[in-house]
Amino acid sequence: MKTHIVAEGSIAKSPNGKGKTALIDLTSSNARIEEILQLFVKEDRAPMSGSVTLRAKAEIPPGHRRFLEKVKLRGSFGIGAGIFSKPSTQEGVNKLSAGARGEKDPADPETVLTDLAGQTTDQISAATLDNAASIPSAVGTPP
Numbered sequence: 001m002k003t004h005i006v007a008e009g010s011i012a013k014s015p016n017g018k019g020k021t022a023l024i025d026l027t028s029s030n031a032r033i034e035e036i037l038q039l040f041v042k043e044d045r046a047p048m049s050g051s052v053t054l055r056a057k058a059e060i061p062p063g064h065r066r067f068l069e070k071v072k073l074r075g076s077f078g079i080g081a082g083i084f085s086k087p088s089t090q091e092g093v094n095k096l097s098a099g100a101r102g103e104k105d106p107a108d109p110e111t112v113l114t115d116l117a118g119q120t121t122d123q124i125s126a127a128t129l130d131n132a133a134s135i136p137s138a139v140g141t142p143p
Contacts, residue, residue, distance in 0.1 A: 003031040019062025050082030081113040111140045
């Protein structure tokens with residue numbers, strides 16, 4: 001593994017007095033997105049690879065619910081030089097970039113790297129993502 005994440009926090013009695021809650025600050029300046037995603041996906045291969053920086057606050061309350069159902073994660077991240085693992089997804093990004101360069105239906109568009117940035121809020125299983133994508137030669141604003 002190439003990913004190093006610094007975690008600092010506390011474990012204390014929950015506000016309701018039942019059990020303990022962990023509050024953890026997470027930071028990394030040069031992690032690998034595929035290594036982080038592998039913790040949360042069921043597939044053998046993560047859906048994307050590339051470098052990632054992140055800063056997040058995790059709250060893990062007591063209880064018997066599954067980890068991904070109870071953990072609350074709030075933070076921001078940036079993915080640099082990302083490549084999608086699924087060929088059809090990467091091909092779509094490549095064609096979008098080629099079209100933005102004025103190439104009409106290129107037979108073999110070059111592989112482009114994607115930069116993403118965003119924020120996560122609340123539960124991981126129902127995270128909302130406010131993102132901005134940068135695809136070479138494509139200019140515009142996200143919806």
